[in-house]
Amino acid sequence: MAIPTVDLSPFFTNGGDEKKKIAIDTIKLACSDHGFFQVVNHNVPLDLMSRAVQLSKTFFAFPAEEKLQYSPGAAAPLPAGYNKQPDRSPDKNEYLLMFQPQSGFNVLPSHPPHFREALEEMFIHLRQTGELLEEIVNDCLGLPSGFLKGYNQDRSWDFMAALRYFPATETENTGITEHEDGNCITLVVQDDVGGLEVKKDGKWIPVVPSAGTIIVNLGDVIQVLSNKKFKSATHRVVRSKERSRHSFAFFYTVEGDKWVEPLLEFTRGVGEAAEYRGFMYKDYQALRMRNKTHPPSRPEDAITIAHYAIST
Template identity: 45%
Template structure:
């Protein structure tokens, strides 16, 4: 089963109304049927992507003590360096938040890493707004509804991941456990190692690397707002053999104080009962972040969207 590919060229170049309309429909259909897709001609500069790969590779090759110096000055998000080896997976990461919040988390021994990752961050943030508008149009929502609803960009996050290869005596094959993202959309850049899979109809579908493409997946926030019309696909990462795996994940998030519940358009206006009770986004996010801060977190302490599901009336 092939993961859908959507060409954003008409959106980036504004080439024509009919082409754009087809692209929006292709995008929405892929989100509806798969929850996972690839996008090409997305507008991210090759130079920024290549520099980001090289500089983060240099960062992860530094000593543990130096990497641990990369920590936030002040934030509710666990920006900076982290490492996990346990039931949730085996990986290390560098989390980057909104550039203008003033985090001084980057090592001086890796010149230009801050400027390069901030540039990548801003390009992905711009792409997120475009994708959000495409979703808005596909769902038939009022003009700019999602953009105005999701108007807090301070919680967007760029994660730079590295997954170590499986050692001969290591039985932990999980790079990152199966999960749904909590946010609106996630954009993923992966190197040529592979390992990403998503679930569809009870089967795990591999998403092999394709040069020049970005992987996009729907998050739980969209699933809740659409009353499960759109579904956030569960996905996972297997640990590689023989070499490390590296990737970037950009989480196009939503403000923690935002109240999330099924929109009337997908519930009472069409005679359907809400499938989820309302919640503040931070309720869903905080338990997930606890896991990132503390790898010893128990599985039952990590909420997912089903925690807010309403059982159907018999």
């Protein structure tokens, strides 16, 4: 079993309405089922994707003292810069986190040469892909044209991470433990090592690497807004014993002061009860960040969107 692959080329050309319908129907089914699919012909330059991954590998191979030059200060809403998971965390990876505030990109490394430019280009292209996918999800949900774009105009909380997952050991192979993303839509570019898996019907499905493909999964915000009509994808990363895994993840999200709750179109408007109580996005993000900075002794104690679920 494989996750569905969607060709986005009809959305960049005139005509092709039937192909657009096929793409929308495929995405709607995936989002209703498990929240995971992958896209091709997405308008992100393939040479840029390859170059960015290679430069990322070079950066993470630097000595620790070089990478630590780019450690975060008191940046908000998340600690932008170079980070490594705490030793007591079950997740074993290191990552470079970046935003694009109004003043420009922040905490970008100057080495290796051209890495900064590649990161900036990746960020811009993946954001554009996120905007297109938001439009498609909007249509899949049957919302008025442009509804999600109007709800989610502030792009200042979008962020991107370049990640390295360490090789597995004899006793431990977790890259990232089972979880859902807290944002709207996540876009992932992975190298040929693989390891990403999605949970569907209680089984783990490997997302087999394919050159030029971008992996897409929905996050908690869409699940809440749709009142669970669309699923926040459950996924994990299993580490390889032979090599480190490198990837980019772009998190298309909402601004921190945005109020998130099930939309009327999926609750009172159709005679259904809300599955979640409303919350300020930055409050939920802070709880999720604490999962990373102060990992609970038991993984099941980590805060998830279930924290806001309304018991029946």
